[in-house]
Amino acid sequence: MTYFTFFFLDNEKDIVINLYKDLDRLYYVLKTPNHTSGNLIRNLAKTCKLPLSQDEDGKFIIKGEIPCYVGALGEEVYLFKLGDVEIATIYPDGRILQKAQVPAIAKTLMSQTKNYKLDMSKTLFTTYIPKQLKFRADLHTHMNGNLPADILIALGIYHQIRYPLYYVKKLDLQLTQEQWIKVNAQREKVARQFVTSQLKGKYLDRKINDNTFINFADLILHNLDNAEMNIVKIRGSLGIIRDGQAVFTNLEKVYLYRYVFCKGKESEEKIFLSNVSQIPDADVRTALLQMLKDKENPDYCNNTIFQDKLLWIARGYKKQGVEYAEISDTTLVKKYESIEMLRQVHEVMPRIYRETGVMIRFLAAMRRIPLTIIKDAVTPADYLEQNLEVLKATALDPYVAGCDFVGEEINDIITLKPVFKEIAKICQKDPTFVIRIHAGENDSLKDNIAHSIQCVRDSLSKGQQMPRIRLGHGLYTYSLKSKKGRAVLKELKENNVVLEFQITSNVRLNNLNSLDKHPLKEYLKQGIKCVQGTDGAALYGTSSIDEQLSLEKLLGLSQEELSLMKEAESYIIEKSRQAYSDKKEAFARLVKNKDFEDVLLDKMHAVKISGGAKSKAGKLDANTELKDIVQEITWDRFPVVLLGGSFNTENRATRVREEATRELDELMDFLNPEEVCFVIGHKLSGYEKYLIDHNTKGFRIYSVVPALLTEKEIDKLRKAGVFIRVSTEAEGMGIYKSFNYEIFERRPSAVVAFDGNSAAANLIQEAKNGKGQSAIWVWSHCKNLRQKAQSLQGYVYLFDEENGLVSLIKKLINDTIVASNN
Incomplete structure (x- = not known):
């Protein structure tokens, strides 16, 4: 047999189908090389009723022959099925038309148990959605979780970012002897800067390695013998753990790996980007070649890393049929960083929109609790007041649709009630301003949905209308049949609150272990407006299309229920587009011929919230x-x-x-x-x-x-x-x-x-x-x-x-x- 080609059965490239030819007969070998427990392939074989074999290394595989068929015009095609599900049509010239795949939810649940219980219909999805029901927005996502790992890797090469030695060692990446000599020489120079440091042992090593860098383009392009395995390891670091559900700690760690690319800094010593066509990973190679073409395009030739990130986010959305997105980002509440971000947005977004037709706007994100995973970071006690000072200015920008409260839901939102009083003042001047709160993501704080609405309502001035409120996740509150649950439904309905659902992140972050308890169908039955988001699709191995298919297949949504969600989404898109146009005109009048930065800085006024962070009082x-x-x-x-x-x-x-x-x-x-x-x-x-x-x-x-x-x-x-x-x-x-x-x-x-x-x-x-x-x-x-x-x-x-x-x-x-x- 001779090797023919391959494709993947999932978005994260964990389930690979290798194809082999022997004359005119086609054979497949299914492997799960990134999963060490063996649960994934065992459960997949059991679900599809296929026998397991072992390869020469003793790893489990599934193998078989793919039958050949002759069409009406005499053309030959191979039809690959698993169980009763048609996975792909394979043509003799190597083209593959994939029709189904394993969603991230099913893959996660198969990976972490020895007794997977979902049936075939919830394990392998055909990837088609009726056009009239296709969702066209991503209303709950996060800036640095959007881009797939392959695009980030390509961006890292194209912009020749600095890649820390710490991650080279942490991921056990293989360098050439010349690369090791060069990076170790640099490490010695860096170490001399820490001779008076109070850090000792592994803490000192970490600090030195964090500040010693290799040009990422050099790491890949001048090391092609190891490039394939290095890319696999780096890709794995840019998504949450594979062999089961993760928790919020894992998510925070993944963001640190992603920041290297998403907030990357270019290397001082650049190399000529040769050998690009020899990059072994086809998706990384294709993306990088397009980036090099973009370099010749006057619209994009001077793009920063951030601007290229926006471009590729929009291109990804276009492929998924998404035309409007609101991305949550903490940069918009940081004084000078927010101004630089918006300057770059204004510069590139009109060009991106012309190419893709995708409108991207932002939610200025504030952390409900300080971030603790970055050990050296010191969060000031008045960080929320500082955030609000900046928000008062950035809220004027047409690309800023609203604000968001993000972070692990381990505190009652009522403790942040003083913050809402200041946000209510922004909403009074701009009734289109969206207040989004992450609430009801886990079952520890069942009052958070009700308390979120209460925080906003109690903060309004006399006669002020209720602002546009969206609640992210909305999974957990009191039983909707109980007295408290009925009260929550009444509040949601009367205040026109929209609930956002992201089923894949709920499962993969250990917040949803039983799909039959999901409340979405009941909310729709009660007339509550519900929409879909992705929560940063690439982090969880999903996409807008996969999310919709998961909602439909795993929760059993009917076409009528999907239509209700589509209707709620379409209304938000329409109102948001109008809000952008109105704010754009008002912002132009505000800026006129003045300097963009001076105008926003002038609008940043110090804020003092009464009582500060109540959760720390006493x-x-x-x-x-x-x-x-x-x-x-x-x-x-x-x-x-x-x-x-x-x-x-x-x-x-x-x-x-x-x-x-x-x-x-x-x-x-x-x-x-x-x-x-x-x-x-x-x-x-x-x-x-x-x-x-x-x-x-x-x-x-x-x-x-x-x-x-x-x-x-x-x-x-x-x-x-x-x-x-x-x-x-x-x-x-x-x-x-x-x-x-x-x-x-x-x-x-x-x-x-x-x-x-x-x-x-x-x-x-x-x-x-x-x-x-x-x-x-x-x-x-x-x-x-x-x-x-x-x-x-x-x-x-x-x-x-x-x-x-x-x-x-x-x-x-x-x-x-x-x-x-x-």
Whole structure:
């Protein structure tokens, strides 16, 4: 057999179909090279009812022959099917007409379980949508999550960006000997700048490597022998994890990898862009060749990286049939960066619109909580006031459609109510200004949808009309049949609020584990306006088309329901286009012959919001107040993480059940305090309190606490006799990230979960994803966590009165011993 060609069954290039010819017969070999667990290909084979084989390296593959057919005109074609789904028509000259693929949701769910339960109709989608129902907008997306990895890689080569040595080493990229000599010589120079640094060890190495760079074009074009594998590794770093669901921590890390390209700086030493036609990846090569053609186009020849990013975002939307998008971006609330961004937008967007017909506008994004993943970044206490100062000016620009509150939903939006008073003043001057709030993305804060509307309504001046409000995600509130749920429906309807749904990001970020609980159909039935977004499609391996197909196929939307969404979207597009035209005229009158920058700077007036950030009021620094009992988790004992009190909805208390405490008693009786320690959250309630009160054997107990605590919480922790680990997160529902860093990524562990909401589900997912390997047990009577456990079948064990925790632990130990002996 001779190699013929290949194609991919998914957007992220994880499922590859290699084609081979033997005379006139065509054969296929399906592989999943980026997935190490084997779950994806096993579940795909099971769903399609196909046998698994192994290649020469012992990796699972699916292989078979593709039948040849002769058409009415005598032409030969090969029709490739999986199960009953026609995947592609393959022509003898190598052309491939692909008709179906695996959506990102199905791929994620197949990857993380040993018992995938969705059927073929929800696993392989035909990629066709009736024209009259096709959505034409992306109303919920984020600037640096839009572009596919291949386009970012091509942009990195074209603009010859600086690529940090830290990422070269982190991704284990292969350089030539000459490249290593050059980059190490540069590293020595950089290291000399840090001789007086207070940093030591790995922290100093990280700092030096972060500031040592290789020209990205050099890395790829002068290293073609390693280019294919290097591109695969870099591509993988630009999307969230593949072998299962991610959590918000993973998303933040991916953004850091993407910033290298999206906010890239060009290398001082440029190279001639030769060998472009030899780049092994066809998509990177094709995009780069087009960029070189654009260099000859007077419309784009002087484009910055940001302007090229906009151009390629618009081109991507055009291919997907999207004609209007609103992109959320935090740059628009930064003083000088926002002015430079808008200057570049005004310069290039008319040209982009002429080519693509796609209108791009922006939402100025403010973080609901400070970003903590960038270790050296210091967020000023008055950052929201600074954001509002800038927003008052940038809101005047016609390309700015409104504002957005972004970030992980781990605080009640009501704590930011003073901010809305200032935004309401902007809306009073500009009734077209959109207020978008990320709300209802997880189940920890079920009041956030109602509180979002309340924040806006209570901030209006007397007689002021309700502004245009959109809520991003809207997955979780109280049951729509309950009194609170009916009240939410009434508020949504009366205030003409639009809900935005992004099903792929919900699944891939661990916020949706059961598709049958999705509320979209009920909202549409109740007359609520609903639209679709992508949430930054490239991050999640999706697209506008895939999102619509996923909504239709996975949630069972009818044509009537899709028509309702299409109608709501069309209304927004029409109103937004009109708003742009009106604001464009007003902005032209404002600027006249003045300098663009001077006009906007003049409109930036200092803002003082009453009460500041209420969430921090009356809170003390945990590191300072508890420093005498802060202690690293001991390495001579095996950590058992106990969930059952600290990881609930803020206002929900854990109900301690007698049958569950018996399981905990047996566990404490079974374990040896000389070999095991417990790690809990900060509330010391529910089963955490039971553990502390019944710790007769003297187990070491560590409590992971947020960076800010009330005096009452500090006093409670001191009296409990626990040791303290302080998280970098200020909010209690964010401390699951510290469990990951302190335990799951570093060492073996166990998790015993009795109760919890999304924060507990995130912690369980982190434990499953972690490098240290963790055994996880979940109390089957906790409905929320049972759903999470079922989505991780084969990795998480359910226990209850009949299937006791200790007996399951003993069985796992025995099975492990038997497996190791064999």
